[in-house]
Amino acid sequence: MVADSLPPAPDTVTDAHDGLPDSGPVLTTARFTLRPLRSTDAEAIHRLVNDWGVVRMLSRLPFPYPRQLTDEWIASTATQMQDGRAWHFAIIDRESGPERLLGCLGIRIEAATRSGDLGYWVGRSFWNGGVAGEAARRLAHWALANLEIERLTAQVATDNPASASVLRRIGFREIGVGKQPFLARGGEHPVLMFEARHGDLFSPAEPAGTAITAPPVVPGPVRRRTVLVAACALVDSNGRVLLARRPEGKAMAGLWEFPGGKIEADETPEMALVRELREELGIDISEACLAPFAFASHAYEDFHLLMPLYVCRRWKGMPVAHEGQTLAWVTSEALDSYSMPDADKPLVPLLRDFL
């Protein structure tokens, strides 16, 4: 269990009310459903969390944990989600027949640093079954792909090695030690601090430890197929560039890219861009408005990307996301705060100087 986890401190402002709209994202893993909390979860949550073994690892909870605080906290989660301040979920076991709540997890957003703090706990009778890892991995992937954050943080009490290894298995990196007040323990306690960014998280298919295993030594140059992709920096009259965030389910989900796509066999790069921008954004550009600007040549693990980048200042229509992407008009000063694919990184300073 992560120290800075759920539920919040008793003095947290809450909007207690009866019954909650069951709205908000619902995520699934192989075994569990992660869904927004309901007022009817209170009894199960209180029973599981009001346990010294659980509470001592959660920084913000008193012990014993009063039932009334559970109700207030559940009510507050809906408001926090609506305001985009935090996203809380119940971990529901789908295999158990009638709904069985195993624990909770959530992410609190720190807008100023574009980061989200991950917290979770699992009821004692469900420990050692991989519940926290499976749920936290899903939430971490979802958050980095869908929320306005570029990194995740988490803290674990130093006497909670099981939780630290959950984070490592997901792909979190340890970045230091600190101290946190733990209400139930009546004072400060040392914590390990963790962080994960795009690219750190292991995919569900990757066996734990993949990233730290030394790659096999391959003699000679690695041969990869070259993929041709045309991309375009659309620049508006205020000098802002349009970036599109790759949606969940695609490779590099959550990273921001220049609109564009693969060049088909019978296409020129310009033809591909005219087609892609119509399909992806619903805008019409003319080939004559595409100014070649720079190119990326980058070795990804499974292919080599060759990507000409064009600049375009004139088009017809208003860009609208047609393929599940999120769009953002970004000033040149803000470009650095958007995580982009590795291939794009050398292009950003060139574009910033140009704008």
Ligand SMILES: Nc1nc2c([nH]c(=O)n2[C@H]2C[C@H](O)[C@@H](COP(=O)(O)OP(=O)(O)OP(=O)(O)O)O2)c(=O)[nH]1
């Ligand atoms: N459009 C675009 N693609 C980029 C950028 N940087 C970068 O590495 N890429 C990569 C991501 C993809 O592997 C490939 C783009 O191809 P795509 O958009 O047609 O492919 P995709 O993975 O989204 O989807 P699919 O067509 O393969 O289903 O190039 C960029 O700035 N813009």
